[in-house]
Amino acid sequence: MSKKQPQKTTLINLKVFINSPAKQSRNVIDVRQMFADLKAARFLGRQIFIRDTKAMFRQSLLGFAWAILPPFLSGGLWIFLNYSGAVNITDTGIPYPIFVILGTLLFDTFTQALNAPSDAVNAGKSMMAKLNFPREALLLTAFYKLLFDFGLKLLPILVIALGLGFALGWTALLFPLGALVLMLLGYGIGVLLIPFKMLYGDIGRIITLGTQLLMYATPIVYPMPASGFIRDFNMFNPLYYLISIPRDWFTGIPVVSLVPLWLGLILALIILFFGWVLYRITMPIIIERVGA
Secondary structure, three states, rough: OOOOOOOOOOOOOOOOOOOHHHHHHHHHHHHHHHHHHHOOHHHHHHHHHHHHHHHHHHHHOOOOHHHHHHHHHHHHHHHHHHHOOOOOOOOOOHHHHHHHHHHHHHHHHHHHHHHHHHHHHOOOOHHHOOOOOOOHHHHHHHHHHHHHHHHHHHHHHHHHHHHHHOOHHHHHHHHHHHHHHHHHHHHHHHOOHHHHHHHHHHHHHHHHHHHHHHHOOOOOOOOOOOOOOHHHHHHOOHHHHHHHEEEEEHHHOOOOOOOOHHHHHHHHHHHHHHHHHHHHHHHHHHHHHHHH
């Protein structure tokens, strides 16, 4: 009889995580640890984004069209109102359809960026309550979706511009960069508002109402007035500059100054960083509420 060979035991070294309040409080404001967690979350964030995008395509008749239609339908409504005589907007410097579609597309990008972080965290709340993973993955998922949806909107706006016989110059290539600054501002504010929107349902309703009012107060579907309260208000409204500069780039209108764009970028990064810190500090409370 042959002797039975002893079985070899394979040992797998698993990394052990020990959570304690003291350690957690140090890690949330440790900048190196924050960026290490962000790096570790890249793969998971990308996989969640791919999963959600495929699911949206499979479970919807219109699929990706839902990412494209809202700003173009809104712009189309204003075009109809203008040409039907219900409203009278003429002095835009460029064809009104281009003016209004660019404005509504950029404002829709801002509002989507404002809501995307909390939507991603809300969609992943059951996963947060059960699994231990870098929470930054959900933030990255939201940002990937923003970039993807904006990329889908670029092709229709180019087709509309060329279809109307509008000649595009080289400055149109800068349009995505200007839109990115606007996106970062909305995204930063959205990250900052995550704890409030997750813990208090009224905050989301207030933001929805506020963005609707802000759209009419900002020169998006009408040109900047020569005088009056609206002009005075928008001189200090960063959205006015972050929408008008990319729109001017796309249409070839000379941009007087890029200072508002740089200030908007700095403001967006500052808000995003502090929102990220607040997100890490309040995440245990949010998970506790979700798991309750």
